Amino acid sequence: MSPADTNAADTNAADTNAADTNRADTNAADMKAASMRTVMAVPSVVRGRAGRLLVPLAVVVVLAALPLVLGAYPITLASRVLAFALLVVSVDILTGVTGLPTLGQVAYFGAGAYTAALVGIHWTSNAAVQLLAGVLVATALALATGAIVVRTKGIVFLMVTLAVGELTHQVAASWTAVGGTNGLAGIPPISVLPGGPALTLSGFVYWWVLAVFVVVFLLVARAMRAPFGRTLRGIRDNEPRLRALGQRTYSAKLAAYGLAGAVAGAAGTLWTAQARFVSPTDLGFDVAAFALLSVVIGGAGSLWGPCLGAALVILVRDEVSDYVDGRGPLLLGIVFVAGVYLLPRVRAVLGRLRAREKGFP
Amino acid sequence: MSDILRLDAVSLAYGRLTAVDKVSLSVPKGARHALIGPNGAGKSSLFSVVAGIRPPTSGRIEFDGADVTEVSEAGRAAGGLVRTYQHSSLFLGCTVLDNVRLAAERVHGRPLRPFRRRRRDAEVTERAHAHLASAGLPGRHGHLAGSLSHGERRQLEVAMVLACEPSLVLFDEPTAGMSAAETDRFAELVERLPEELSMVIVEHDLDVVFRLARQVTVLAAGSVIASGTPDEVRADEHVQRAYLGADSTDELFTEAS
Numbered sequence: 001m002s003p004a005d006t007n008a009a010d011t012n013a014a015d016t017n018a019a020d021t022n023r024a025d026t027n028a029a030d031m032k033a034a035s036m037r038t039v040m041a042v043p044s045v046v047r048g049r050a051g052r053l054l055v056p057l058a059v060v061v062v063l064a065a066l067p068l069v070l071g072a073y074p075i076t077l078a079s080r081v082l083a084f085a086l087l088v089v090s091v092d093i094l095t096g097v098t099g100l101p102t103l104g105q106v107a108y109f110g111a112g113a114y115t116a117a118l119v120g121i122h123w124t125s126n127a128a129v130q131l132l133a134g135v136l137v138a139t140a141l142a143l144a145t146g147a148i149v150v151r152t153k154g155i156v157f158l159m160v161t162l163a164v165g166e167l168t169h170q171v172a173a174s175w176t177a178v179g180g181t182n183g184l185a186g187i188p189p190i191s192v193l194p195g196g197p198a199l200t201l202s203g204f205v206y207w208w209v210l211a212v213f214v215v216v217f218l219l220v221a222r223a224m225r226a227p228f229g230r231t232l233r234g235i236r237d238n239e240p241r242l243r244a245l246g247q248r249t250y251s252a253k254l255a256a257y258g259l260a261g262a263v264a265g266a267a268g269t270l271w272t273a274q275a276r277f278v279s280p281t282d283l284g285f286d287v288a289a290f291a292l293l294s295v296v297i298g299g300a301g302s303l304w305g306p307c308l309g310a311a312l313v314i315l316v317r318d319e320v321s322d323y324v325d326g327r328g329p330l331l332l333g334i335v336f337v338a339g340v341y342l343l344p345r346v347r348a349v350l351g352r353l354r355a356r357e358k359g360f361p
Numbered sequence: 362m363s364d365i366l367r368l369d370a371v372s373l374a375y376g377r378l379t380a381v382d383k384v385s386l387s388v389p390k391g392a393r394h395a396l397i398g399p400n401g402a403g404k405s406s407l408f409s410v411v412a413g414i415r416p417p418t419s420g421r422i423e424f425d426g427a428d429v430t431e432v433s434e435a436g437r438a439a440g441g442l443v444r445t446y447q448h449s450s451l452f453l454g455c456t457v458l459d460n461v462r463l464a465a466e467r468v469h470g471r472p473l474r475p476f477r478r479r480r481r482d483a484e485v486t487e488r489a490h491a492h493l494a495s496a497g498l499p500g501r502h503g504h505l506a507g508s509l510s511h512g513e514r515r516q517l518e519v520a521m522v523l524a525c526e527p528s529l530v531l532f533d534e535p536t537a538g539m540s541a542a543e544t545d546r547f548a549e550l551v552e553r554l555p556e557e558l559s560m561v562i563v564e565h566d567l568d569v570v571f572r573l574a575r576q577v578t579v580l581a582a583g584s585v586i587a588s589g590t591p592d593e594v595r596a597d598e599h600v601q602r603a604y605l606g607a608d609s610t611d612e613l614f615t616e617a618s
């Protein structure tokens with residue numbers, strides 16, 4: 001488990017326990033002391049192996065229960081957040097873990113979304129088939145383009161991936177077979193069981209989206225804690241050194257690019273499943289920029305943080321925007337600046353608290 | 362005894378400047394071979410050619426009986442020809458243990474396996490711990506490599522090189538920037554390394570060279586001007602001239618006080 005992940009589990013645990021341990025301390029100084037105490041007062045159960053399972057499990061249970069308490073519109077929004085969060089996870093695999101900042105994941109997101117749409121219109125409404133087809137097409141596209149793209153790094157990589165994203169956008173916008181600028185509409189609702197009923201209710205679609213999100217997220221998290229993830233972090237930190245240790249980094253980077261493409265493709269099929277409409281706008285530059293922004297806000301390298309960043313970005317863009325005269329992107333810009341300034345400080349304070357807890361000066 | 366490394370008329374030119382000029386060299390198995398020479402002699406260029414960072418302009422490099430002239434740096438390292446860095450080059454954002462595990466994984470695991478396997482992973486971790494211990498760094502495995510001191514980073518480097526289980530180590534000025542005490546510690550560490558491990562040391566510090574090396578090759582202006590035991594090289598008049606441009610060498614080879 002990466003340090004960031006442990007950090008996450010512990011602070012989450014601290015939050016959930018804050019209610020129990022916060023006594024009648026009311027003034028600000030005491031509150032600060034209390035919050036410090038709660039960090040130290042986390043029961044060992046929550047801290048250990050069980051805790052690492054408990055917190056994510058609680059999050060999944062809460063997410064799964066959302067359709068029982070929320071109406072149709074908020075649930076659609078939640079589906080959109082999850083689909084976008086999966087795209088952000090794919091960006092994070094490259095940007096946060098491997099150290100390759102990318103604007104190109106929308107290409108594979110788009111490949112997944114369009115494939116799912118075409119399969120839905122012309123072949124079957126089975127969501128699993130759409131998912132599989134979308135992932136396959138996206139992975140194939142990612143490996144084909146990645147073979148060239150991963151030969152670059154840094155700002156060149158950023159620019160080449162931008163080109164990949166924009167080219168895909170242009171193809172989608174000008175190719176009449178996929179609807180051109182109008183996109184693809186009239187996609188029938190998905191069904192999960194073969195020959196089963198079509199899921200017209202947004203709650204059921206949400207559960208499908210959530211299920212795919214959780215499975216893919218867990219697979220990615222597993223891979224990032226395995227030797228593969230360690231190798232990718234090695235590339236991020238010092239690629240020439242890894243080569244000097246005898247590791248061919250090209251194949252590792254291509255594998256990471258393929259994996260990220262597959263995840264983005266899965267995200268694309270989920271996007272289609274909840275919106276039942278795809279257009280070139282869904283793979284435009286602003287989507288790519290927002291995905292990268294989510295990774296930065298959420299903390300590159302950790303997997304759950306960028307998902308929170310994704311939620312924030314979608315909420316501001318699609319919801320809060322209406323209350324500020326449609327100036328959501330401006331607000332996001334401010335959030336971004338604030339995030340870049342404040343997050344390192346917050347992390348430093350948390351780090352100091354954790355260090356004190358461990359008994360280091 | 363067979364040679365672990367053999368260079369056959371290796372040249373490297375940058376445009377019209379020939380940095381390495383038809384250098385031939387053979388290093389037997391288990392050798393402690395030093396490569397010295399005044400500034401600009403082509404030591405670093407030769408080093409990068411042997412390590413596989415730059416392809417030679419002409420000539421042939423044989424490692425362990427196989428022609429590796431066309432093999433990449435990673436390929437040579439995987440085959441057992443491992444280099445060190447003049448300045449510590451670590452994975453600073455990873456833990457000390459992960460730094461060594463990255464090396465051990467390549468030898469004993471599958472670095473691209475996307476899931477954990479308890480037995481295999483534990484084996485790699487165990488090896489990493491053993492290498493950390495033999496480099497004198499036990500108990501620091503959980504710290505970030507970026508939080509280590511300069512001396513500790515050099516020790517971690519040694520642990521990483523050992524974890525590659527090399528048959529030949531190329532040291533690139535290993536004691537550059539070290540204090541006298543650190544240099545001494547480092548020399549002790551190298552002296553303790555197993556006998557069957559071959560070494561080529563590129564070094565400025567002649568005290569270290571004469572302490573560690575059993576064979577010395579002297580480069581000047583891209584060519585080999587002398588080769589032999591430390592005593593032979595010390596007495597060689599070409600070497601004396603290359604270093605000092607004169608025949609007074611007393612200062613150069615007297616013991617440092």
